[in-house]
Amino acid sequence: MFISEPIFFLLIITIILLSITLAVIVASYIVLLQKFRRIERDRSRLDKRIRDHATVLLHNAHKQALSIVANAHEKAKQLLRSTQEFTSESKEQLSATLSEEEKAQEAVVKDASKEFSHMYEQFLHSLEQDTSAVFKTTIEGMEKDIESEVGDFKSTLLKDTIASQLQAEEKIKSAYAAVEKQIQEYKADKLKSIDAAFYEMVSESVKEILGKSLSVDDHRDVIFKGLEQVKRDLANKM
């Protein structure tokens, strides 16, 4: 099938535009993937930090508790050493006191552990909320960016398409005018040749109608009759 030159160039331009479009979409997709991976990396890093931080806090609390218990034992030993002379009654009282003290210390440690657990839960909850909010904001921002880019691209593509259509229309119009001109010229040439052929035909027809070719005498008669008319015309002019 034959494709005229303007339409062929138009097709080439359209293919180039579509290729550019595809390239832009692929590039946008790659950028999006990179952003998503970066966010995933940030999130895992944050989780790790949280876990590390929690472990450190627990370790410190445990160390503190052990230190408190060790201090209590030391104080108790000192008290025992300083009160060797106490009586068994007083020893029992002391033992009871120590036991109470130990229980009180244990209760303090338990409370501290509970409070710490509660604080840790709150911290985790708050962190989770913050992370979710940041993640949501980032995703929304990315969505907006992509929507904006796609919108711009759509607008540009629409403009280019309209411009291409106008150019194509102009080219088709000029091609149509050129073809029309060629047809008119061809028509004029044909009519000219028909004209020539027609008078040959008329001449032949005249000969056939008269049953012979016009003889010199026939021409002579026609000519001298015509000359008489010329004479009359010139006489009328005077």
Place this chain on the structure above:
Amino acid sequence: MEKVLCQDLIDLLYTSSDVSELCGELDVIGKELYKVGSNFSASLSAHLSSRFLVAVEKTFKDSQIDTSLPQNVQTFLTSICSELKGLPIAHIRFAFDPTSNFVADVSQWLRENIDKGIVLEITVDKHIIGGFLLDYDGRYWDLSVRTSFEKLFGGGNLVYLVRRGT
């Protein structure tokens, strides 16, 4: 300016080709006038066509030119040619190549009926089928068979009529 041509000479010249032929011969005679030992009468006989000879001699005789003076003869020859080229021309177009007798008949008819000095300029166009086209004295006549046919078919162009399917 006084006319030098005699009607006998004009009567021999039917077409512009005849005028050109005579002027060419007179030009050759004029160039020989200044040659040593040239003779005017002998030169006329040698270079003029026999059909023009008598009429040209009569023209010189009527004018009473001293033919022994080359300058006088030269001036007279120039005047003859100038006057011949000033004759009224009728451009006529036929559908066939006319014979010399036919040309003579048409020329004589025109001289008897329209102008004594008229000279024909003939062309041939077979497309006019018959009759003639005449261009004379600023007027134009189309009395061809072709035009008669066109008028017969309604006064329009025949090709147009064919296209309409008439």
